[in-house]
Amino acid sequence: MTNSIKTVLVLGGTGRTGVLVAPLLRERGLTARAAARSNAEVRFDWDDPATQRAALDGVDGVYLVAPVPRVRYAQQVAAFLDLAEEADVRHVTYLSTYRGEQAPETMDFRAAEAELRDRTAFTHTILQPGWVMQNFADHHVPIIDDTLTVPAGAGAEAFVDAADIAAVAVETLIDPAAHAGRRYVLTGTEALTFDQVARTIGAVTGRPVTYQDIDRDTWVRAVVATGFVPADYGVVLDWQTASIATGNGSRPTGDVHRVTGRQPTSLADFARRAFPAAEDALTG
Structure with a gap:
């Protein structure tokens, strides 16, 4: 294999996947520049093109993470x-995100993917992960008072570990020719309902974690009210949870194994790794 990529700009360098991608690339012999608005090696601001131009100097490859949590960003991605x-x-x-090419036009997942596919000056790979398991160990979908509350009903999702997403991303940058034009749907080993998620985490932590369904509008308004996401991002939360509740959540695809040569992390294994260090997430 002769790799034309020597230096990679890793956007979202302090985020859940970017923080893993950069060191993995370095382990494989590439130069990686972790970029973010703050607390990263390289300053990168989606609202300041000057920082983008500087960050790209001498770069062969890019791990592209769109500005979040935003709904409209396709024009910024195009300019970048x-x-x-x-x-x-x-x-x-x-x-991107699971079924990004089918996302409603009220959000820019589809438009950003199309923008990238239309380019001929460089090759590309699109990653479409399902819900990341890390959601349960941080403030995205916290377990409060031993209760996991999400408007998903009995719908199932093949939750994926951010570490597996990062591992796939690294392979596409190490050997871009082998992954050019490909779209990988990244999932875990099995599709689980949120009730099964709660019981799995409960079994690992020894706590009686339960799942509670909730009205979707009520849940979205509550999340927005916390200030965790801007008001317009509610449409994304609504779409993602509705997809799961209606039986259109992600299903195991095998793409993690196909690209990395190893099986993706199971939820039980993730919980054993994550929750001893995130016990406060269970106590409320």
Whole structure:
């Protein structure tokens, strides 16, 4: 294998996957520049094109994480990709979302994917992960008073570990020719209902964790009210949870194994790793 990629700009360098991608690339012999608005090696601000141009200097590959939590960002991604072309970037791996190409036009998942596919100056790979398991160990979908509350009914989702997403991303950047034009749907080993998630976490932690369904509008309004996401991001939360509740959540695809050569992390294994260090997430 002859890799044309030597230096990778890792956007979202302090985020859940970017913080893992950069060191993994370095372990494989590439130069990785972790980029974010703050607390990263390279300053990168989606609202400041000057930082983007500087961050791209000397870069061959990009791990592209769109600005979050935003609903409309396709134009910003397009402008950044223009700069990437000018900088002679050779490959872009884009972190999208499950069924991003089918997302409602009220959000820009589909538009950003299309923008990338239309480019011919560099190759690309699109990653479409399901819900990440880390949601249960941080403040995205916290377990409060031993209760997991999400408007998903009996719907199932093949939750995926952020570490598995990062591992796939690294392979696409190590050997971009082998993954050019590919779209990988990244999932865990099995589709689980939220009730099964609660029972799995409960079994690992020794606590009686239970699942509670809730009215979707009520839940979205409550999340927005916390200030954790802006008001317009509620449409994304509504779409994602409705997809699961209606039986359209992600199902195991085998893409993690196909790209990395190893099976993805199970929820039980993730819980054993995550919850001893995140016990406060269970206590409320």
